[in-house]
Amino acid sequence: MTGNQAFRYERQPTARQRRFLASAAGTARSAYNWGLAGCKRRLDAGKPVPPAAEMHRLWNADQPGRSWVYGVSKCCGQEAWRDLDRAFANFWRGRKAGHPVGFPRFRRKHGRRDAFRLTGSIKVRPRSVTLPRVGGVRTKEATEKFRGRILSATVRREADRWYVSRAVEVEREDPQPVEGPVVGVDWGLKSFAVISDGTRIASPKPLTQAPRRLRPRQRLHSRKPRGSRNRRKSAAGLARLHRRMRCRRADFLHKAPTDLAKTKSVIVVEALFVQGMIRNHSLARSIADAGWSAFRRMLAYKTRWYGSQLVVGPRFYPSTQTCAACGCVQAALSLGECVFRCAACGAEIDRDLHAARNLAALVAGSSPETQNACGGDGAGRENGPAKLAPVKQEASSRQPASQRTRGNKRL
Numbered sequence: 575m576t577g578n579q580a581f582r583y584e585r586q587p588t589a590r591q592r593r594f595l596a597s598a599a600g601t602a603r604s605a606y607n608w609g610l611a612g613c614k615r616r617l618d619a620g621k622p623v624p625p626a627a628e629m630h631r632l633w634n635a636d637q638p639g640r641s642w643v644y645g646v647s648k649c650c651g652q653e654a655w656r657d658l659d660r661a662f663a664n665f666w667r668g669r670k671a672g673h674p675v676g677f678p679r680f681r682r683k684h685g686r687r688d689a690f691r692l693t694g695s696i697k698v699r700p701r702s703v704t705l706p707r708v709g710g711v712r713t714k715e716a717t718e719k720f721r722g723r724i725l726s727a728t729v730r731r732e733a734d735r736w737y738v739s740r741a742v743e744v745e746r747e748d749p750q751p752v753e754g755p756v757v758g759v760d761w762g763l764k765s766f767a768v769i770s771d772g773t774r775i776a777s778p779k780p781l782t783q784a785p786r787r788l789r790p791r792q793r794l795h796s797r798k799p800r801g802s803r804n805r806r807k808s809a810a811g812l813a814r815l816h817r818r819m820r821c822r823r824a825d826f827l828h829k830a831p832t833d834l835a836k837t838k839s840v841i842v843v844e845a846l847f848v849q850g851m852i853r854n855h856s857l858a859r860s861i862a863d864a865g866w867s868a869f870r871r872m873l874a875y876k877t878r879w880y881g882s883q884l885v886v887g888p889r890f891y892p893s894t895q896t897c898a899a900c901g902c903v904q905a906a907l908s909l910g911e912c913v914f915r916c917a918a919c920g921a922e923i924d925r926d927l928h929a930a931r932n933l934a935a936l937v938a939g940s941s942p943e944t945q946n947a948c949g950g951d952g953a954g955r956e957n958g959p960a961k962l963a964p965v966k967q968e969a970s971s972r973q974p975a976s977q978r979t980r981g982n983k984r985l
Protein backbone atom coordinates (compact mmCIF):
# COMPACT_ATOMS: atom_id res chain seq x y z
CA MET A 575 0.00 0.00 0.00
CA THR A 576 1.11 3.55 -0.55
CA GLY A 577 0.52 6.39 1.80
CA ASN A 578 1.91 9.74 2.77
CA GLN A 579 4.13 9.87 5.78
CA ALA A 580 6.05 12.66 7.42
CA PHE A 581 9.62 12.34 8.68
CA ARG A 582 10.78 14.99 11.07
CA TYR A 583 14.32 15.95 12.02
CA GLU A 584 15.81 18.61 14.19
CA ARG A 585 18.17 20.84 12.25
CA GLN A 586 21.42 22.41 13.25
CA PRO A 587 21.48 25.63 11.26
CA THR A 588 24.41 28.01 11.25
CA ALA A 589 23.84 31.58 12.42
CA ARG A 590 23.43 32.72 8.81
CA GLN A 591 20.98 29.93 8.05
CA ARG A 592 19.03 30.79 11.20
CA ARG A 593 18.53 34.32 9.95
CA PHE A 594 17.46 33.04 6.55
CA LEU A 595 14.99 30.55 8.06
CA ALA A 596 13.53 33.26 10.28
CA SER A 597 13.03 35.61 7.34
CA ALA A 598 11.46 32.86 5.23
CA ALA A 599 9.05 32.08 8.08
CA GLY A 600 8.34 35.80 8.39
CA THR A 601 7.57 36.02 4.68
CA ALA A 602 5.19 33.08 4.87
CA ARG A 603 3.47 34.67 7.86
CA SER A 604 3.07 38.08 6.26
CA ALA A 605 1.81 36.57 2.99
CA TYR A 606 -0.72 34.54 4.94
CA ASN A 607 -1.90 37.50 7.00
CA TRP A 608 -2.08 39.73 3.92
CA GLY A 609 -4.21 37.08 2.19
CA LEU A 610 -6.46 36.62 5.20
CA ALA A 611 -7.02 40.38 5.56
CA GLY A 612 -7.97 40.52 1.85
CA CYS A 613 -10.34 37.57 2.24
CA LYS A 614 -12.05 39.25 5.18
CA ARG A 615 -12.56 42.45 3.20
CA ARG A 616 -14.00 40.46 0.31
CA LEU A 617 -16.34 38.50 2.56
CA ASP A 618 -17.55 41.74 4.14
CA ALA A 619 -18.28 43.05 0.66
CA GLY A 620 -20.24 39.88 -0.11
CA LYS A 621 -17.66 38.52 -2.55
CA PRO A 622 -16.21 34.98 -2.55
CA VAL A 623 -12.74 34.20 -1.22
CA PRO A 624 -10.13 33.98 -4.00
CA PRO A 625 -8.21 30.70 -4.43
CA ALA A 626 -4.46 30.46 -3.78
CA ALA A 627 -3.40 30.95 -7.41
CA GLU A 628 -5.49 34.10 -7.68
CA MET A 629 -3.99 35.31 -4.42
CA HIS A 630 -0.51 35.05 -5.92
CA ARG A 631 -1.59 37.19 -8.89
CA LEU A 632 -3.18 39.78 -6.61
CA TRP A 633 -0.06 39.91 -4.47
CA ASN A 634 2.10 40.60 -7.51
CA ALA A 635 -0.30 43.26 -8.79
CA ASP A 636 -0.98 45.01 -5.49
CA GLN A 637 2.37 44.83 -3.80
CA PRO A 638 5.10 45.77 -6.25
CA GLY A 639 7.13 47.06 -3.32
CA ARG A 640 7.13 43.65 -1.74
CA SER A 641 9.34 41.92 -4.27
CA TRP A 642 11.65 41.10 -1.33
CA VAL A 643 9.46 38.06 -0.98
CA TYR A 644 11.40 36.45 -3.78
CA GLY A 645 14.60 36.88 -1.80
CA VAL A 646 13.53 33.85 0.19
CA SER A 647 11.50 31.55 -2.01
CA LYS A 648 8.32 31.95 -3.98
CA CYS A 649 7.08 28.83 -2.25
CA CYS A 650 6.79 30.68 1.07
CA GLY A 651 3.90 32.78 -0.20
CA GLN A 652 2.31 30.16 -2.44
CA GLU A 653 2.24 27.50 0.22
CA ALA A 654 0.96 29.98 2.81
CA TRP A 655 -1.97 30.80 0.54
CA ARG A 656 -2.61 27.11 0.04
CA ASP A 657 -2.77 26.81 3.81
CA LEU A 658 -5.27 29.66 3.80
CA ASP A 659 -7.31 27.85 1.15
CA ARG A 660 -7.39 24.80 3.36
CA ALA A 661 -8.25 26.81 6.46
CA PHE A 662 -11.27 28.28 4.69
CA ALA A 663 -12.28 24.89 3.24
CA ASN A 664 -12.18 23.40 6.76
CA PHE A 665 -14.19 26.30 8.08
CA TRP A 666 -16.96 25.95 5.47
CA ARG A 667 -17.00 22.17 5.74
CA GLY A 668 -17.26 22.33 9.53
CA ARG A 669 -20.17 24.71 9.26
CA LYS A 670 -21.94 22.47 6.81
CA ALA A 671 -21.37 19.33 8.87
CA GLY A 672 -22.56 21.03 12.05
CA HIS A 673 -19.36 20.80 14.09
CA PRO A 674 -17.87 24.25 13.84
CA VAL A 675 -14.23 24.83 13.01
CA GLY A 676 -12.90 28.27 13.91
CA PHE A 677 -12.61 31.03 11.34
CA PRO A 678 -9.01 31.30 10.03
CA ARG A 679 -6.92 33.38 12.36
CA PHE A 680 -4.00 35.70 11.78
CA ARG A 681 -0.59 34.20 12.45
CA ARG A 682 1.30 35.73 15.31
CA LYS A 683 4.94 36.54 15.15
CA HIS A 684 5.83 34.54 18.23
CA GLY A 685 3.11 31.96 17.87
CA ARG A 686 3.61 28.27 17.40
CA ARG A 687 2.98 28.42 13.68
CA ASP A 688 6.28 29.99 12.79
CA ALA A 689 6.81 27.83 9.76
CA PHE A 690 7.05 27.71 6.02
CA ARG A 691 6.76 24.99 3.43
CA LEU A 692 8.90 24.42 0.38
CA THR A 693 8.43 22.27 -2.66
CA GLY A 694 10.87 21.54 -5.44
CA SER A 695 14.27 19.92 -5.30
CA ILE A 696 14.60 18.54 -1.81
CA LYS A 697 17.56 16.26 -1.19
CA VAL A 698 18.17 14.13 1.83
CA ARG A 699 21.72 13.08 2.74
CA PRO A 700 22.69 10.91 5.71
CA ARG A 701 23.24 13.88 8.03
CA SER A 702 21.72 16.83 6.21
CA VAL A 703 18.68 18.00 4.28
CA THR A 704 19.10 20.27 1.27
CA LEU A 705 16.25 22.63 0.52
CA PRO A 706 15.78 25.09 -2.36
CA ARG A 707 17.22 28.53 -1.55
CA VAL A 708 18.28 27.41 1.94
CA GLY A 709 20.99 24.94 0.94
CA GLY A 710 22.22 22.01 3.00
CA VAL A 711 21.48 22.17 6.70
CA ARG A 712 22.86 19.61 9.11
CA THR A 713 20.40 17.51 11.07
CA LYS A 714 21.00 16.53 14.69
CA GLU A 715 20.22 12.91 13.99
CA ALA A 716 20.86 10.63 11.06
CA THR A 717 18.15 10.68 8.41
CA GLU A 718 16.83 7.25 7.65
CA LYS A 719 16.89 5.63 4.27
CA PHE A 720 13.61 5.37 2.50
CA ARG A 721 12.29 4.86 -0.97
CA GLY A 722 9.63 7.22 -2.12
CA ARG A 723 8.86 10.56 -3.61
CA ILE A 724 9.37 13.69 -1.51
CA LEU A 725 6.29 15.86 -1.83
CA SER A 726 7.27 18.85 0.25
CA ALA A 727 9.31 19.95 3.24
CA THR A 728 8.03 22.04 6.12
CA VAL A 729 10.48 23.99 8.23
CA ARG A 730 9.19 24.88 11.64
CA ARG A 731 10.54 26.68 14.67
CA GLU A 732 9.60 25.44 18.11
CA ALA A 733 10.97 27.69 20.82
CA ASP A 734 14.66 28.00 19.92
CA ARG A 735 14.92 24.91 17.73
CA TRP A 736 14.31 24.40 14.05
CA TYR A 737 12.81 21.26 12.60
CA VAL A 738 12.29 20.07 9.09
CA SER A 739 9.68 17.52 8.22
CA ARG A 740 9.23 16.14 4.78
CA ALA A 741 6.06 14.64 3.45
CA VAL A 742 6.93 11.50 1.54
CA GLU A 743 4.88 9.15 -0.53
CA VAL A 744 5.99 5.77 0.79
CA GLU A 745 5.39 2.27 -0.35
CA ARG A 746 4.66 -0.10 2.53
CA GLU A 747 4.58 -3.84 2.32
CA ASP A 748 1.21 -5.24 3.29
CA PRO A 749 1.69 -6.46 6.86
CA GLN A 750 1.15 -9.98 8.13
CA PRO A 751 -1.96 -10.19 10.32
CA VAL A 752 -1.03 -9.92 13.99
CA GLU A 753 -1.55 -13.08 16.05
CA GLY A 754 -3.02 -11.92 19.30
CA PRO A 755 -6.10 -11.50 21.45
CA VAL A 756 -9.13 -9.32 20.77
CA VAL A 757 -9.20 -6.46 23.23
CA GLY A 758 -11.47 -3.58 24.09
CA VAL A 759 -9.92 -0.27 25.11
CA ASP A 760 -11.89 2.18 27.16
CA TRP A 761 -11.10 5.71 28.15
CA GLY A 762 -10.41 5.60 31.87
CA LEU A 763 -11.46 7.90 34.64
CA LYS A 764 -8.46 7.35 36.87
CA SER A 765 -5.98 5.99 34.34
CA PHE A 766 -5.62 7.12 30.75
CA ALA A 767 -7.12 3.97 29.30
CA VAL A 768 -8.07 0.47 30.42
CA ILE A 769 -7.60 -2.63 28.29
CA SER A 770 -10.07 -5.48 28.65
CA ASP A 771 -7.31 -7.91 29.70
CA GLY A 772 -6.95 -5.83 32.87
CA THR A 773 -3.94 -3.74 31.86
CA ARG A 774 -4.15 -0.09 32.70
CA ILE A 775 -2.36 2.59 30.72
CA ALA A 776 -1.50 5.23 33.27
CA SER A 777 -1.92 8.87 32.40
CA PRO A 778 1.53 10.08 31.51
CA LYS A 779 2.78 12.70 33.92
CA PRO A 780 3.27 15.37 31.26
CA LEU A 781 -0.45 15.18 30.52
CA THR A 782 -1.58 15.49 34.10
CA GLN A 783 1.20 17.68 35.42
CA ALA A 784 1.40 20.14 32.55
CA PRO A 785 -1.00 22.69 34.08
CA ARG A 786 0.70 22.42 37.46
CA ARG A 787 4.15 23.04 36.06
CA LEU A 788 3.13 25.72 33.60
CA ARG A 789 0.96 27.85 35.85
CA PRO A 790 3.65 29.29 38.16
CA ARG A 791 5.87 30.03 35.17
CA GLN A 792 3.05 31.80 33.39
CA ARG A 793 2.32 33.84 36.49
CA LEU A 794 5.93 34.94 36.77
CA HIS A 795 5.96 35.76 33.09
CA SER A 796 2.88 37.94 33.23
CA ARG A 797 4.42 40.07 35.97
CA LYS A 798 7.36 41.13 33.84
CA PRO A 799 6.92 44.49 32.16
CA ARG A 800 5.98 44.36 28.49
CA GLY A 801 8.81 44.95 26.08
CA SER A 802 11.47 44.31 28.73
CA ARG A 803 14.45 42.07 28.24
CA ASN A 804 13.33 39.98 31.21
CA ARG A 805 9.98 39.37 29.63
CA ARG A 806 11.63 38.23 26.42
CA LYS A 807 13.85 35.84 28.34
CA SER A 808 10.98 34.39 30.33
CA ALA A 809 8.91 34.01 27.14
CA ALA A 810 11.71 31.97 25.60
CA GLY A 811 11.93 29.83 28.74
CA LEU A 812 8.19 29.29 28.79
CA ALA A 813 8.22 28.31 25.12
CA ARG A 814 10.96 25.74 25.86
CA LEU A 815 8.89 24.30 28.69
CA HIS A 816 5.85 24.06 26.42
CA ARG A 817 7.91 22.29 23.81
CA ARG A 818 9.24 19.79 26.33
CA MET A 819 5.70 18.99 27.47
CA ARG A 820 4.61 18.54 23.89
CA CYS A 821 7.46 16.18 23.13
CA ARG A 822 6.72 14.01 26.14
CA ARG A 823 3.07 13.91 25.26
CA ALA A 824 3.83 12.96 21.66
CA ASP A 825 6.19 10.24 22.90
CA PHE A 826 3.45 8.67 25.01
CA LEU A 827 0.81 9.03 22.32
CA HIS A 828 3.00 7.16 19.85
CA LYS A 829 4.35 4.37 22.03
CA ALA A 830 1.16 3.04 23.62
CA PRO A 831 -0.82 2.65 20.35
CA THR A 832 2.23 1.09 18.68
CA ASP A 833 2.42 -1.57 21.41
CA LEU A 834 -1.26 -2.32 21.07
CA ALA A 835 -1.21 -2.45 17.27
CA LYS A 836 1.76 -4.83 17.28
CA THR A 837 0.44 -7.29 19.84
CA LYS A 838 -3.37 -7.42 19.52
CA SER A 839 -5.28 -8.80 16.55
CA VAL A 840 -8.39 -6.65 17.00
CA ILE A 841 -8.76 -3.49 19.07
CA VAL A 842 -12.28 -2.29 19.83
CA VAL A 843 -12.89 1.30 20.90
CA GLU A 844 -15.97 3.32 21.64
CA ALA A 845 -17.49 5.54 18.96
CA LEU A 846 -16.26 9.08 19.31
CA PHE A 847 -18.36 11.83 20.93
CA VAL A 848 -19.78 9.34 23.40
CA GLN A 849 -17.09 10.59 25.75
CA GLY A 850 -18.13 14.16 25.09
CA MET A 851 -21.24 13.57 27.15
CA ILE A 852 -19.39 13.02 30.38
CA ARG A 853 -16.88 15.77 29.79
CA ASN A 854 -16.11 17.89 32.80
CA HIS A 855 -14.38 21.18 32.99
CA SER A 856 -11.07 20.57 34.70
CA LEU A 857 -8.08 21.59 32.64
CA ALA A 858 -6.14 18.39 33.25
CA ARG A 859 -9.14 16.39 32.09
CA SER A 860 -9.56 18.37 28.91
CA ILE A 861 -5.91 17.82 28.08
CA ALA A 862 -6.43 14.12 28.60
CA ASP A 863 -9.48 14.33 26.30
CA ALA A 864 -7.41 15.80 23.53
CA GLY A 865 -4.88 13.05 24.20
CA TRP A 866 -7.53 10.42 23.81
CA SER A 867 -8.55 11.72 20.36
CA ALA A 868 -4.93 11.74 19.26
CA PHE A 869 -4.48 8.25 20.71
CA ARG A 870 -7.36 6.97 18.60
CA ARG A 871 -6.05 8.65 15.48
CA MET A 872 -2.68 6.97 16.03
CA LEU A 873 -4.39 3.62 16.59
CA ALA A 874 -6.26 4.00 13.30
CA TYR A 875 -3.15 4.21 11.14
CA LYS A 876 -0.84 2.08 13.24
CA THR A 877 -3.23 -0.85 13.10
CA ARG A 878 -3.15 -0.53 9.31
CA TRP A 879 0.66 -0.47 9.34
CA TYR A 880 1.19 -3.45 11.62
CA GLY A 881 -1.60 -5.72 10.46
CA SER A 882 -4.07 -5.53 13.32
CA GLN A 883 -7.59 -4.21 13.11
CA LEU A 884 -9.33 -1.27 14.74
CA VAL A 885 -13.04 -1.64 15.26
CA VAL A 886 -15.27 1.21 16.35
CA GLY A 887 -18.25 0.16 18.44
CA PRO A 888 -21.74 1.23 17.37
CA ARG A 889 -22.59 4.79 18.23
CA PHE A 890 -24.56 5.13 21.47
CA TYR A 891 -23.60 1.60 22.51
CA PRO A 892 -23.94 1.79 26.30
CA SER A 893 -20.63 0.14 27.15
CA THR A 894 -20.58 1.46 30.70
CA GLN A 895 -24.23 0.64 31.41
CA THR A 896 -24.68 -2.84 29.98
CA CYS A 897 -24.06 -5.59 32.53
CA ALA A 898 -21.45 -7.99 31.17
CA ALA A 899 -22.83 -10.83 33.31
CA CYS A 900 -26.57 -10.69 32.59
CA GLY A 901 -26.87 -8.23 29.73
CA CYS A 902 -29.39 -5.85 31.23
CA VAL A 903 -28.89 -2.12 30.75
CA GLN A 904 -28.57 -0.04 33.90
CA ALA A 905 -29.04 3.67 34.46
CA ALA A 906 -26.09 5.83 33.47
CA LEU A 907 -23.31 5.98 36.06
CA SER A 908 -22.44 9.36 37.42
CA LEU A 909 -18.93 10.68 36.91
CA GLY A 910 -17.80 9.82 40.42
CA GLU A 911 -18.91 6.18 40.39
CA CYS A 912 -15.91 3.94 39.87
CA VAL A 913 -17.64 0.59 40.28
CA PHE A 914 -20.39 -0.84 38.13
CA ARG A 915 -23.11 -2.55 40.20
CA CYS A 916 -25.84 -4.53 38.49
CA ALA A 917 -29.22 -4.22 40.17
CA ALA A 918 -30.50 -7.34 38.41
CA CYS A 919 -27.78 -9.90 39.12
CA GLY A 920 -25.66 -8.10 41.72
CA ALA A 921 -22.44 -8.22 39.70
CA GLU A 922 -19.78 -5.76 40.82
CA ILE A 923 -16.84 -4.78 38.68
CA ASP A 924 -14.54 -1.80 38.11
CA ARG A 925 -16.30 0.64 35.85
CA ASP A 926 -13.58 1.16 33.22
CA LEU A 927 -12.55 -2.48 33.03
CA HIS A 928 -16.19 -3.47 32.65
CA ALA A 929 -16.68 -1.08 29.73
CA ALA A 930 -13.50 -2.31 28.05
CA ARG A 931 -14.68 -5.93 28.39
CA ASN A 932 -18.05 -5.03 26.91
CA LEU A 933 -16.30 -3.48 23.92
CA ALA A 934 -14.10 -6.53 23.43
CA ALA A 935 -17.17 -8.77 23.64
CA LEU A 936 -18.69 -6.92 20.70
CA VAL A 937 -16.19 -8.64 18.44
CA ALA A 938 -14.91 -11.66 20.31
CA GLY A 939 -18.30 -12.94 21.39
CA SER A 940 -16.37 -14.09 24.42
CA SER A 941 -19.42 -14.09 26.67
CA PRO A 942 -22.60 -15.99 25.79
CA GLU A 943 -24.65 -12.87 26.40
CA THR A 944 -22.92 -10.87 23.71
CA GLN A 945 -25.79 -11.00 21.29
CA ASN A 946 -28.16 -10.08 24.03
CA ALA A 947 -25.96 -7.21 25.11
CA CYS A 948 -25.60 -5.88 21.63
CA GLY A 949 -29.28 -5.99 20.88
CA GLY A 950 -30.26 -5.35 17.33
CA ASP A 951 -27.55 -2.97 16.29
CA GLY A 952 -25.94 -5.46 14.00
CA ALA A 953 -22.77 -5.92 15.97
CA GLY A 954 -23.22 -9.58 16.81
CA ARG A 955 -20.68 -12.34 16.73
CA GLU A 956 -21.96 -14.04 13.60
CA ASN A 957 -21.20 -11.01 11.50
CA GLY A 958 -17.54 -11.52 12.19
CA PRO A 959 -15.14 -8.69 12.81
CA ALA A 960 -14.67 -7.90 9.13
CA LYS A 961 -18.24 -6.74 8.67
CA LEU A 962 -18.50 -4.94 11.96
CA ALA A 963 -18.31 -1.15 11.93
CA PRO A 964 -15.46 -0.49 9.54
CA VAL A 965 -13.05 2.14 10.77
CA LYS A 966 -14.51 5.31 9.52
CA GLN A 967 -12.32 8.31 9.15
CA GLU A 968 -14.42 10.81 11.02
CA ALA A 969 -14.76 14.00 9.04
CA SER A 970 -13.08 15.85 11.86
CA SER A 971 -10.03 13.61 12.01
CA ARG A 972 -8.12 15.85 9.67
CA GLN A 973 -7.99 18.66 12.18
CA PRO A 974 -5.52 18.74 15.00
CA ALA A 975 -6.84 17.39 18.25
CA SER A 976 -6.84 20.78 19.91
CA GLN A 977 -9.27 22.21 17.38
CA ARG A 978 -11.55 19.25 17.66
CA THR A 979 -11.78 19.61 21.42
CA ARG A 980 -12.71 23.24 21.07
CA GLY A 981 -15.38 22.28 18.56
CA ASN A 982 -16.88 19.69 20.88
CA LYS A 983 -17.17 22.07 23.75
CA ARG A 984 -19.33 24.39 21.79
CA LEU A 985 -21.87 21.68 21.08
Ligand SMILES: [Zn+2]
Pocket residue numbers: 897898899900901902916917918919920921
Ligand atom coordinates in the same frame (compact mmCIF):
# COMPACT_ATOMS: atom_id res chain seq x y z
ZN1 LIG B 1 -26.35 -8.05 35.65
